[in-house]
Amino acid sequence: MLRTLPFIFAGLVGVSSAQAADKPTRIPEAALATAAQLRERALTDDTAWEFVEGLTTEVGERLAGGENDAKAREWVTAKFKALGFDKVWSEPVTYPKWVRRSEHARLTAPFTQPLAILALGYSPATPAGGVTAEVVAFESLDALKAASSDLVRGKIVYVGPRMHARKDGADYGKVGSPVRTKGPSLASQKGAAAFLLRSAGTDDNRLPHTGVTNFETGVTPIPAAALSSPDADLLERVLKRGKGATIQLALDCGIEGEYTGANVIAELRGRGKPNEYFVMGGHLDSWDPGTGAIDDGVGIAIAVGAAHVIKQLPQRPQRSLRVIAFANEEAGLYGGKAYAAAHGKEIAKAVLGSESDGGADRIWKLTASVKPSARDAIAQIAAAVQPLGVEYDAAAPGHAGSDLSAVHEVGMAGLSLHQDSTRYFDWHHSANDTLDKIDPEQLRQNVAVYAVAAYLAAQAEGDFGSAPGAFAQDKAE
């Protein structure tokens, strides 16, 4: 997951007077009965587990533009074909190729200790020999914003707020992600030599969490890395002694031109309206220290598992189902943006979409951004997944997920199926993102929710409001 979307809504969303006059979208009783069967079948199906087990075992880490980028696409293409999708294809996506070679950090004064760090995506390298400088510490991004350049110039800036584990993962969007994405650029503008943050994570492991940072146009990129939380604690304890702290930082990493990867797409053809489709998926790239199990091999796996149980039905659903393995989400939503650019003109055909990029712990909440006359149909979907422990929050929007956010912004109706994030930020973007962090039982619940939602959207009589610019106000609010 790159970031949680920062838009907060109150009341119904996606309302326009033209849409309000629509005939209500509804889901036929027969479809609801089939969905109940699908739900039970999904709870005993291990296709999703086998997919993510295979991807993490046979491919492993999938840094965008790295040596496994092509290998992972070949693996997924072969798997999609083996699973019997009707059509499998790729659409090219081009992005900067950022390379990590090595990273080291040491506290050198007043005490000597090694520090566990990971360079952030897009960080440049340090000069040969590394950077050795005094640390200037800030409790928050706001404190750094308020600091004078005189205090920061030539120093290594450290920003140390702590994330807390929450079911809705809110601290990532409020605390961790802003420090990581905006901190280095801000520090550079004030003349800092380098930037360190307390990892955007909720664990106490000696495993830092990497992730992308952004340097605004015109800002000189500076070396930027994440400290593991225990190492951040150590640095703070040293600083509390009032004798300062000096760190030696050596990063060998940087952008090496461009790379062209691809979104890999699989389709199960609908029997009634094959040109309309429900979209689901996840991103195929991962950060390199782990194996991209929870972020986000399992997102694709959930979609594959849902499509697989639907494919076992005696007949195909009315509409098509599209499963997308997106390219390079982590370093800037490149796959999602390319998909939106390529498919924006046919947005009405993308009836509804929902992407999983929050691990595979139990889905506990459903929200949607649809036209008002489709709210009853969303309520029908919510009722069908309610036995799986999913609440329906009719007042909040559903942006459809990180990779689908771009296509949602150009008008695709969106459904969000919120996973419990309590454990997710213990592991994401770290070496700990491995298969053992996925609970097969909770994964099956995810597949069941997606299968029910995808099937019912495919069988709905009427649409959900996908149209050019239909959800433009989501962005504005």
Next chain:
Amino acid sequence: MLRTLPFIFAGLVGVSSAQAADKPTRIPEAALATAAQLRERALTDDTAWEFVEGLTTEVGERLAGGENDAKAREWVTAKFKALGFDKVWSEPVTYPKWVRRSEHARLTAPFTQPLAILALGYSPATPAGGVTAEVVAFESLDALKAASSDLVRGKIVYVGPRMHARKDGADYGKVGSPVRTKGPSLASQKGAAAFLLRSAGTDDNRLPHTGVTNFETGVTPIPAAALSSPDADLLERVLKRGKGATIQLALDCGIEGEYTGANVIAELRGRGKPNEYFVMGGHLDSWDPGTGAIDDGVGIAIAVGAAHVIKQLPQRPQRSLRVIAFANEEAGLYGGKAYAAAHGKEIAKAVLGSESDGGADRIWKLTASVKPSARDAIAQIAAAVQPLGVEYDAAAPGHAGSDLSAVHEVGMAGLSLHQDSTRYFDWHHSANDTLDKIDPEQLRQNVAVYAVAAYLAAQAEGDFGSAPGAFAQDKAE
């Protein structure tokens, strides 16, 4: 902690007919009243926390014979003096100097993946270019024992049993430690090229657990390392596919002669019988990936904290209190053995001893190895710590702890104060052994238990049975 002691007892221990005729040892009422005050005072004292905070912040890792060995002794000596102990001295200890420079492992076939490993203590280096060989896997040490040399010769042996978290930490002694200490020697005898184990730990972090291994006399040492548990899972998943697995292993480590360090000892002089003393402490060395917080900086800290609150009393206890920071426990109990050799002849003066080497989670059980006529006094100590949630198991022995096991074997009466080990093996011997794993509140409970036990032993009328050879049968059973 090097190992849990493997001796299991039933019934009373340390019985001899001569001892049985003794006048019962007893603790005066006044001492019990003072102990109740000490208990409450210890629960608000942070001397132990400050000690372990300082050691882990200002020194960090303390590999025996490494660059921090001398630095840590200087730090502890200065701290003992600053805390006002009456006498502080060092006693030399000599041990092999094992050095870790680097370690790398990769799965190279049928898939390519990096593997997180740590070389085991005393592992030799691989030849230049590393060892690349097929893996032969065993579920247990017994399965390896039963295997023919033909199956093992030239291969990388992997032994993969899993430890489970338990309050008494039993799986370390039954599962993890035997595989690590005996596995490489056994594999070498069957002609293996190298040895890997699933880390002797209970966590699912991508942080391997190192620890010592032993090569029996006459056995050729082979490269030996621990895989993190998720990496062990990966290897097992690969092997399950039936296409074998090849690993490339490169270790740069080995023994570089000898090193002379020291046990650092501090004494608080008793006012009545200053030549008799209660012994407590921990080991100052640690494994190098972490900072030796739970293993075992905190062991020394608990003893220091207990001595400190006792020192605040209006008068000194009858007997002396001795706090020992032992040298090199991890690679073979060198400090403990040297101490036993130096002080064995005056064993009767070491009235009772108890060492902490199991972290600082709540002490839940008290056991002792004392003469029968001191059982009532032990029951009095147990009653005094019962309000702190400590049970008394009168049927089990108390070996006094890893570093004191050697001096217990030559005749010192022993008390064991058992910490809850449920979390301990998640972190020990890994990079995760850092200060944040210590809960200050539970640490204070540990200090309170030690303070009460130390004070009451110092005030006891009569002794606990320390005498040359007094507990020889502990070893035999």
